[in-house]
Amino acid sequence: MSNPYVPLLFFLLIGGGFAVFSVGIAPLTGPRRYNRAKLDAYECGIEPSPQASGGGRVPIKYFLIAMLFVIFDVEALFLYPFAVAFGQLGLFALLAMVLFLLNAFFIADAYVWRRGGLDWD
Structure with a gap:
């Protein structure tokens, strides 16, 4: 009788080997055609405005x-499993x-809003 985790280990080894091979090759x-356009900061295909001080960042x-x-x-995304199994879960x-x-929605977002994270300058 073989271990049921052998296929999973085999799959992980193949996936990891493919990742290492892809990055290495x-x-x-x-x-290797580097030019100024490839080395500049990129933001949605357009020049950032206003231009940041210190050059292109x-x-x-x-x-x-x-x-x-x-x-x-x-x-x-965490709401979907709850909505699917709502009938079986109960009051707790x-x-x-x-x-x-x-x-998640009110306290955390209120904190970000109060700290100025949603202010668009």
């Missing part, structure tokens, strides 16, 4: 807003979800 096979505000959006999406799960919503 890319510098050897890829083109994108303000961190863009990335903070993007991360807040991703976190909000992940918070919303409803109270747990209310606490999650209070914390």
Whole structure:
């Protein structure tokens, strides 16, 4: 009788080997045509405006807003399993979800808003 985790281990080894091979072979096979456009800061295909002081760097505000959006999406993603199994969960799960919503959506977002994370300069 074989171990049931052997296929999983085999899959992980193949996936890890492919990742290491891909990263290792890319510098050897890829083109090496560097120019000014490839070395400049990139933001949605357009020049950032206003131009940041210190040369071409994108303000961190863009990335903070993007991360807040991703976190909000992940918070919303947690609602789907609850909605699917709502009938079988009972009152305890409803109270747990209310606490999650209070914390995740209202308290955390109010904290970010109060700290100025949603102010667009």
